[in-house]
Amino acid sequence: MSVDVLLGLQWGDEGKGKIVDFLAPQYNVVARFQGGPNAGHTLVFDGQKHVLHQIPSGIFHAHISNIIGNGVVLDPIIFKKEIDGLLARNVGVFDNLIISKRTFLIVPTHRLLDAASETQKGDAKIGSTLKGIGPAYQDKYARHALRVGDILSKNFADFYAKLLKKHKELLDSFGYDYSHLPALEEEFFAAIEFLKRFQIAEVEYTINKSISEGKAILAEGAQGALLDIDFGSYPFVTSSSTMAAGACTGLGVAPRHIGEVYGIFKAYCTRVGSGPFPTELNDEIGEQIRVAGSEFGSTTGRPRRTGWLDLPALKYACMINGATQLLMMKADVLNDFDEIKICTHYELPDGEITDELPMDLSPESVQPVYTTLPGWKTDICGIKEFDALPQTLKQYITFIEEQVNVPITLISVGPDRVQTIIKHPELLSL
Ligand code: GDP
Numbered sequence: 310m311s312v313d314v315l316l317g318l319q320w321g322d323e324g325k326g327k328i329v330d331f332l333a334p335q336y337n338v339v340a341r342f343q344g345g346p347n348a349g350h351t352l353v354f355d356g357q358k359h360v361l362h363q364i365p366s367g368i369f370h371a372h373i374s375n376i377i378g379n380g381v382v383l384d385p386i387i388f389k390k391e392i393d394g395l396l397a398r399n400v401g402v403f404d405n406l407i408i409s410k411r412t413f414l415i416v417p418t419h420r421l422l423d424a425a426s427e428t429q430k431g432d433a434k435i436g437s438t439l440k441g442i443g444p445a446y447q448d449k450y451a452r453h454a455l456r457v458g459d460i461l462s463k464n465f466a467d468f469y470a471k472l473l474k475k476h477k478e479l480l481d482s483f484g485y486d487y488s489h490l491p492a493l494e495e496e497f498f499a500a501i502e503f504l505k506r507f508q509i510a511e512v513e514y515t516i517n518k519s520i521s522e523g524k525a526i527l528a529e530g531a532q533g534a535l536l537d538i539d540f541g542s543y544p545f546v547t548s549s550s551t552m553a554a555g556a557c558t559g560l561g562v563a564p565r566h567i568g569e570v571y572g573i574f575k576a577y578c579t580r581v582g583s584g585p586f587p588t589e590l591n592d593e594i595g596e597q598i599r600v601a602g603s604e605f606g607s608t609t610g611r612p613r614r615t616g617w618l619d620l621p622a623l624k625y626a627c628m629i630n631g632a633t634q635l636l637m638m639k640a641d642v643l644n645d646f647d648e649i650k651i652c653t654h655y656e657l658p659d660g661e662i663t664d665e666l667p668m669d670l671s672p673e674s675v676q677p678v679y680t681t682l683p684g685w686k687t688d689i690c691g692i693k694e695f696d697a698l699p700q701t702l703k704q705y706i707t708f709i710e711e712q713v714n715v716p717i718t719l720i721s722v723g724p725d726r727v728q729t730i731i732k733h734p735e736l737l738s739l
Pocket residue numbers: 317321322323324325326327348349350351352353601602603606607638639640641642721722723724725
């Protein structure tokens with residue numbers, strides 16, 4: 310059996326958590342392969358809302374092994390809080406969660422360094438979630454980071470002290486006041502002890518054995534293609550590979566084992582944090598989308614920037630990820646619009662019209678070219694069957710499929726697990 314990958318095709322928050330949870334009954338394993346507590350994946354079912362940051366979104370299904378892969382950076386303090394929240398809701402976690410020994414650790418000083426770096430950048434700040442993601446991946450690639458497997462060593466405190474020394478040299482240069490550090494460290498070491506209660510293993514073996522045994526595996530991405538370290542709107546990106554290829558390096562899975570690549574996108578666009586956003590709406594339409602879509606960050610609560618769907622960006626994301634099918638989220642958010650715009654091309658400074666995504670997405674380099682389609686002006690939140698959707702929404706879906714040349718197999722019409730319409734059950738193997 311192969312590993313299917315589910316990932317965001319925009320700037321994150323497309324609805325990955327909802328769909329992983331929705332597809333989970335068909336899978337035996339759900340594995341996170343990159344990112345860390347910068348992610349906020351929301352699941353809504355049985356009248357309850359859950360937001361997961363580091364725990365895979367298959368955790369609510371008792372039959373699923375949930376794996377945190379080596380590509381992830383894990384904050385033990387946030388992990389403990391998440392687990393405590395799940396235990397309070399009687400969700401079993403000890404038997405069906407496995408953490409890779411090779412997963413990298415976020416230590417308290419990573420968060421301090423993240424904040425210091427953003428302050429130093431001033432107006433050019435990335436708008437990081439300040440969870441220590443950038444500094445943790447920097448240490449990984451500098452080859453002196455700590456990994457989850459290290460916590461099992463009797464020398465862990467020494468390893469930590471060595472890393473702290475490096476971090477203090479940097480923090481000193483920012484003039485950091487260390488008065489809060491002892492309290493953070495106390496919390497950190499308590500969380501490390503808690504982490505030891507979980508299964509910590511060489512999960513690349515677990516996953517590859519599952520593949521040979523014919524088990525179905527779903528790799529859950531965090532962030533989105535346009536936040537990818539290589540292909541996103543650099544430097545306004547995250548520090549990991551958010552792509553389908555990231556599932557290979559972040560779990561220890563060979564490329565030949567990748568099966569379906571589910572690409573998730575919203576019927577419009579959002580972005581949280583700084584950086585270019587060609588179709589951004591800084592007007593009352595943008596505000597209408599923000600309110601209708603409750604577009605406020607799941608991790609930081611920040612208002613998300615909003616704009617029309619950007620097809621050059623979507624095509625690019627499909628290309629670099631090899632998306633085999635598209636899942637369109639939050640169609641209901643556009644229920645009340647007379648007209649809906651879609652950006653089909655960009656105009657470049659020399660007047661050339663292109664549907665390709667250039668490296669520089671600033672307003673000086675690209676201007677969106679729009680097509681206007683009629684809105685559906687119908688409340689679609691309670692619709693269960695594709696055939697019952699308004700004709701104008703079907704026209705919107707067909708237009709996107711024809712432009713991007715990848716089938717849309719699922720349409721989401723509300724946050725709840727049950728507000729999900731399947732267009733091609735055979736392609737989703739439902
Ligand atoms: P993720 O990071 O990709 O998992 O997405 P988030 O959870 O950060 O953000 C998606 C938000 O949209 C959450 O609040 C979801 O509950 C909500 N959501 C998901 N799908 C739909 C949908 O089809 N319609 C509406 N209105 N909300 C949705």
